[in-house]
Amino acid sequence: MPKPFPPCPFQKLSPSQLKRDDRFFMQLAYNQALEAWHLGEVPIGAVIVHEGTVIASAHNRVEASKDPTAHAEILAITQAAHALGDWRLNGTRLYVTKEPCPMCSGATVMSRIDTVIYGVKDPKMGCMGGAYPVQELPQLNHKVKTLPGIFEEECHELLQTFFALKRAN
Amino acid sequence: MPKPFPPCPFQKLSPSQLKRDDRFFMQLAYNQALEAWHLGEVPIGAVIVHEGTVIASAHNRVEASKDPTAHAEILAITQAAHALGDWRLNGTRLYVTKEPCPMCSGATVMSRIDTVIYGVKDPKMGCMGGAYPVQELPQLNHKVKTLPGIFEEECHELLQTFFALKRAN
Numbered sequence: 586m587p588k589p590f591p592p593c594p595f596q597k598l599s600p601s602q603l604k605r606d607d608r609f610f611m612q613l614a615y616n617q618a619l620e621a622w623h624l625g626e627v628p629i630g631a632v633i634v635h636e637g638t639v640i641a642s643a644h645n646r647v648e649a650s651k652d653p654t655a656h657a658e659i660l661a662i663t664q665a666a667h668a669l670g671d672w673r674l675n676g677t678r679l680y681v682t683k684e685p686c687p688m689c690s691g692a693t694v695m696s697r698i699d700t701v702i703y704g705v706k707d708p709k710m711g712c713m714g715g716a717y718p719v720q721e722l723p724q725l726n727h728k729v730k731t732l733p734g735i736f737e738e739e740c741h742e743l744l745q746t747f748f749a750l751k752r753a754n
Numbered sequence: 755m756p757k758p759f760p761p762c763p764f765q766k767l768s769p770s771q772l773k774r775d776d777r778f779f780m781q782l783a784y785n786q787a788l789e790a791w792h793l794g795e796v797p798i799g800a801v802i803v804h805e806g807t808v809i810a811s812a813h814n815r816v817e818a819s820k821d822p823t824a825h826a827e828i829l830a831i832t833q834a835a836h837a838l839g840d841w842r843l844n845g846t847r848l849y850v851t852k853e854p855c856p857m858c859s860g861a862t863v864m865s866r867i868d869t870v871i872y873g874v875k876d877p878k879m880g881c882m883g884g885a886y887p888v889q890e891l892p893q894l895n896h897k898v899k900t901l902p903g904i905f906e907e908e909c910h911e912l913l914q915t916f917f918a919l920k921r922a923n
Contacts, residue, residue, distance in 0.1 A: 652832050653841040653865035654823070663821050672822040687860025687888050691881065695857045696822035709893040712860065716891050719856050724878040724885060 591750035593622040595743060607680070607702050610634055611736040614680040615704075617644040617657065618743060624649055628747050631657035631681040633665040633674070633698075640677070641665040657681060658689035662696050673697045675727075682740040684711030684733065690719045693729050700730040704740025760919035762791040764912060776849070776871050779803055780905040783849040784873075786813040786826065787912055793818055797916050800826035800850040802834040802843070802867075809846070810834040826850060827858035831865050842866045844896075851909040853880030853902065859888045862898050869899040873909025 597619055600612040610632055617630025621644035633641040641664035646655040658681055666672050674696045682704040685693060690712030693701050701713055701720075712719040713731045720729040766788055769781040779801055786799025790813035802810040810833035815824040827850055835841050843865045851873040854862060859881030862870050870882055870889075881888040882900045889898040 647841050651839060651841050652835050653843065654828050654832055654835075654861055655841075656864075659823050659828075663823055666821050666823075670820060672816050672820050672824075674822065686864055687881075687891070688857055688864045689860070691856025691858070691860045692823055695825075695855055710891070712856075712888070712891075716893065717886070717888070719860075719881070719886070719888075722856070722879075722881075722885050 590625060591747070591754060593619060593628075594746065595619055595622075605637060607732065607735045610639070610678070610680045611682070611702065611704060611740075613639065613642065614657075614682050615736060615739060615743070617642055618682045618740070621645040621657070622743075622747060628743050629657045629681065629683050631661040631679060633661050634678045634680065635665070635669065635674075635676060640668040654688070656686065656689050658685055659692055662692055662698075666696070675699060678702060680735075682736075683707055683744060684713055684715045686710050687712045687717075687719070694720055694722075694725060694727060697727045698729055700732060702732040702735050704733075704735060704737050705744065706733055706737075759794060760916070760923060762788060762797075763915065764788055764791075774806060776901065776904045779808070779847070779849045780851070780871065780873060780909075782808065782811065783826075783851050784905060784908060784912070786811055787851045787909070790814040790826070791912075791916060797912050798826045798850065798852050800830040800848060802830050803847045803849065804834070804838065804843075804845060809837040823857070825855065825858050827854055828861055831861055831867075835865070844868060847871060849904075851905075852876055852913060853882055853884045855879050856881045856886075856888070863889055863891075863894060863896060866896045867898055869901060871901040871904050873904060873906050874913065875902055875906075 618628040622628040643660035787797040791797040812829035
C-alpha cells in the first residue's frame with residue numbers, strides 16, 4: 586500500500602476515562618479523523634454515543650471505497666442503527682470533528698439523532714448552521730439539537746494542516 | 755416472510771425502448787418504487803443514467819435493512835460510483851420518483867451528479883426546491899441541475915395511495 590500523503594504529524598489522544606464529557610467523546614472522534622488521514626483521506630471522524638456508551642466509530646472513507654456517501658457520519662449512522670436494531674436513533678449523540686456537509690446534516694435529521702456536537706464550523710458547506718441550518722426547516726418531524734465548537738481548535742488545526750500540506754506538495 | 759402491507763394495487767410498467775427519454779427512465783425508477791412497496795417500504799425508486807445507459811437502480815430499503823441512510827438515492831449513488839470506479843458522478847443523471855430528502859439532496863451535490871430529475875415535489879422535506887434548494891447554496895464547488903415534474907401524476911398517485919391505505923388499516 587502506498588504511504589499516506591501527506592504524512593500525518595499529529596498523535597492519537599488518550600483522553601481520561603474519568604470525565605466522559607463532550608470533550609472526551611470528541612477526542613475519540615478526533616482519533617478517528619487521524620485514522621482517515623493515515624489512509625490518505627480528508628481527516629474527519631465521528632462517534633455516536635447512546636446512554637454514555639460509544640455504539641459507532643467511523644471516519645471518512647470516500648477515496649478508499651470510491652463512494653461519495655462514505656462520509657464519517659453516514660458510516661457511523663449505519664453502524665449505530667445496526668447496534669440499536671432500529672433505524673431511528675432517538676436518544677443518541679453524534680460527535681463529529683467538522684460541521685456536517687449537506688448530505689450528512691440531512692442524515693442526522695432523517696435518522697432522528699438527538700444532538701449533533703461538532704468541532705469546527707464549515708461556513709462554505711456546513712448545513713447545521715455554517716452555510717445553512719437544515720435542522721431548522723419548519724416542517725420537520727424531528728428536531729436535531731446542535732452544539733458547535735467542542736475541541737474546535739484542535740479539529741481546525743488538523744484539517745487546516747492537512748490541506749496546507751496537500752497544497753505544499 | 756410476512757405479506758407486504760398494504761398490498762400494492764399498481765402494476766409494473768413496460769416503457770417502450772424506442773424513446774429513451776426522461777419519461778422512459780422515470781418509469782424505470784417507478785418500477786423500482788413498486789419493488790419497495792412489495793417489501794413493505796415507502797415506495798420510492800431511483801435510477802442513475804450515464805451516457806444513455808442505466809448504471810444503477812435502487813429503491814428505499816430503510817425498514818428491511820434497519821438503516822436510515824438506505825434511501826433509494828443513496829443506494830443508487832453508491833452503485834453508480836462502483837460502476838464508474840470513481841466517487842465523482844459527473845455527467846450522470848439521477849431519476850427519482852419523489853423529490854430528494856435533505857440527506858439525499860445533499861448527496862447529489864457531494865457526488866457531483868449532473869442533473870436530478872424527480873417526479874413529485876415534496877414541499878415538507880424536499881431539499882431540491884420543495885422546502886429548500888440545497889443545490890443553490892452559494893459556495894458549492896459543484897452545481898446540480900434539477901428537473902421536477904416528470905411522470906409526476908403517477909409518482910404522486912403511488913405515494914398518496916400507499917399512505918392512504920396505510921392510514922385506512
